[in-house]
Amino acid sequence: MKRIILTASIFLTAAVAFGYYLFNKPHGSIIDETPIFSSKAVGLVDEYEADENSANTKYLGKVIEVEGTVSDKSMDEKGVLNITLKGGDLAGIGCQFDKNFQTDAMGFKNGDQVKIKGICTGILMDVVLVDCVISDNSN
Amino acid sequence: MKKVLILIALIISAANTQAQTKFFTKAGKITFDATTPSSPDKIFGSNDKATSVIDASSGAMEFALLMKAFSFDKALMQEHFNENYVESDKYPKAVFKGNITNMKDVDLKKDGTYTVKVKGNLTMHGVTKEVNADGKLTVKGGAIVNGVSKFNVLLSDFNVAIPSLVKDKVASEAKITVDINYDPLKAS
Numbered sequence: 229m230k231r232i233i234l235t236a237s238i239f240l241t242a243a244v245a246f247g248y249y250l251f252n253k254p255h256g257s258i259i260d261e262t263p264i265f266s267s268k269a270v271g272l273v274d275e276y277e278a279d280e281n282s283a284n285t286k287y288l289g290k291v292i293e294v295e296g297t298v299s300d301k302s303m304d305e306k307g308v309l310n311i312t313l314k315g316g317d318l319a320g321i322g323c324q325f326d327k328n329f330q331t332d333a334m335g336f337k338n339g340d341q342v343k344i345k346g347i348c349t350g351i352l353m354d355v356v357l358v359d360c361v362i363s364d365n366s367n
Numbered sequence: 368m369k370k371v372l373i374l375i376a377l378i379i380s381a382a383n384t385q386a387q388t389k390f391f392t393k394a395g396k397i398t399f400d401a402t403t404p405s406s407p408d409k410i411f412g413s414n415d416k417a418t419s420v421i422d423a424s425s426g427a428m429e430f431a432l433l434m435k436a437f438s439f440d441k442a443l444m445q446e447h448f449n450e451n452y453v454e455s456d457k458y459p460k461a462v463f464k465g466n467i468t469n470m471k472d473v474d475l476k477k478d479g480t481y482t483v484k485v486k487g488n489l490t491m492h493g494v495t496k497e498v499n500a501d502g503k504l505t506v507k508g509g510a511i512v513n514g515v516s517k518f519n520v521l522l523s524d525f526n527v528a529i530p531s532l533v534k535d536k537v538a539s540e541a542k543i544t545v546d547i548n549y550d551p552l553k554a555s
Contacts, residue, residue, distance in 0.1 A: 349435035
């Protein structure tokens with residue numbers, strides 16, 4: 229009987245601790261995640277402009293990798309790096325970096341060919357990726 | 368020759384400042400706060416990738432944002448926000464289209480901060496509702512450089528249901544803040 233209570237209380241403690249851990253888990257990084265899809269920036273923009281709904285079904289909320297040419301670079305007031313990759317005539321891909329992993333990307337210059345992965349959140353004027361990191365070339 | 372060049376440069380710069388009535392951004396900041404005194408944590412998300420356009424000649428303005436671009440400190444809160452509350456897979460965007468009703472009070476030739484009234488329709492979670500808000504526009508050097516506003520939205524107006532279990536922990540009325548730096552829209 230004692231053993232059952234002991235076991236039960238250990239499990240209960242573990243469950244509560246796990247719940248507490250989940251509840252407080254910080255907004256994580258995608259650095260170790262494998263993108264579900266890899267594309268040229270131009271191709272992704274084309275796909276979004278052709279059919280936004282079907283593109284959203286495929287990519288919304290998912291980690292994707294894009295390769296393209298840097299057309300704009302800026303830093304916002306919170307110190308977060310934003311890089312725009314060239315897409316079509318108007319739309320591009322706006323990549324908002326993960327502040328903890330942006331140091332290497334700060335050296336990017338307009339015209340550079342780069343590979344970035346991030347979480348796809350849809351399209352406004354640009355296709356927007358958030359929590360971006362430089363994509364490992366070995367992927 | 369030099370004189371001609373200077374003249375051309377002057378004409379071009381004059382034309383530029385004259386024609387500039389549209390201002391836009393792709394990096395507007397919008398925050399969402401549904402914290403109540405009994406919330407165990409701040410229910411606060413921010414979105415730094417909103418787009419917005421103001422046409423100073425008519426006072427028309429709009430902004431749009433992607434729900435999934437809202438970032439919360441806690442992963443689970445962000446997940447709940449997206450999956451249980453705003454259902455961002457089904458409704459990925461929020462869009463506001465409206466007018467600055469007292470645009471005539473804003474003098475683009477005079478630097479300063481102007482109080483404005485904004486009226487328009489906010490579409491979120493598949494529902495469109497009229498929203499009225501007060502805001503402030505900052506004018507500098509003949510251009511609108513910043514717009515800020517604060518308003519509240521009743522979540523039930525947008526069919527965002529709060530489960531009864533957490534009724535006192537999630538505010539029924541969310542506080543929205545908008546803080547947007549504008550750039551002149553280049554006619555290229």
